[in-house]
Every structure is written in structure tokens, then in C-alpha cells.
Amino acid sequence: MLGDRVNVVQAFGSMIVEMQDKSRRNFDRLIGLGTAMDKAADYYDAQDEEHYKRLIEIEKDSN
16 A cells, blocks of 8 residues: 555654654643642632731730
8 A cells, every 4th residue: 555655644643643742741741730839829829827826916906
């Protein structure tokens, strides 16, 4: 067959493998990004909680 002679099937197979590898790498990056965003959200939640506690103390002291 003509496709066999010009290695169409092998080229197509190689392209699929390359796309799978890129997808895996990007998935790993997205997981890392999600983890970093969760960590940042936890940090800012803690900061908000501290600020809220300080405001409550200031209000108590003013009354």
C-alpha cells in the first residue's frame, strides 16, 4: 500500500504518542498549579481570620 511505503501510519502513531506526552506534562503542571492555589487560598484565609480577630478586639477596646 502507498501509506505503508510513505510511513503515514508510523508518522500518525508518533504524533499521537507526542500528543499524549504533552497532555501528561500539562496535566502534571495543572495539578501543581492547583496545589499552589490551594496553599495560597489557605494562607489568605488565615490572614483574613487574623484581621477579623484584630478588628473585633479593636471594637471591644473602643467600647
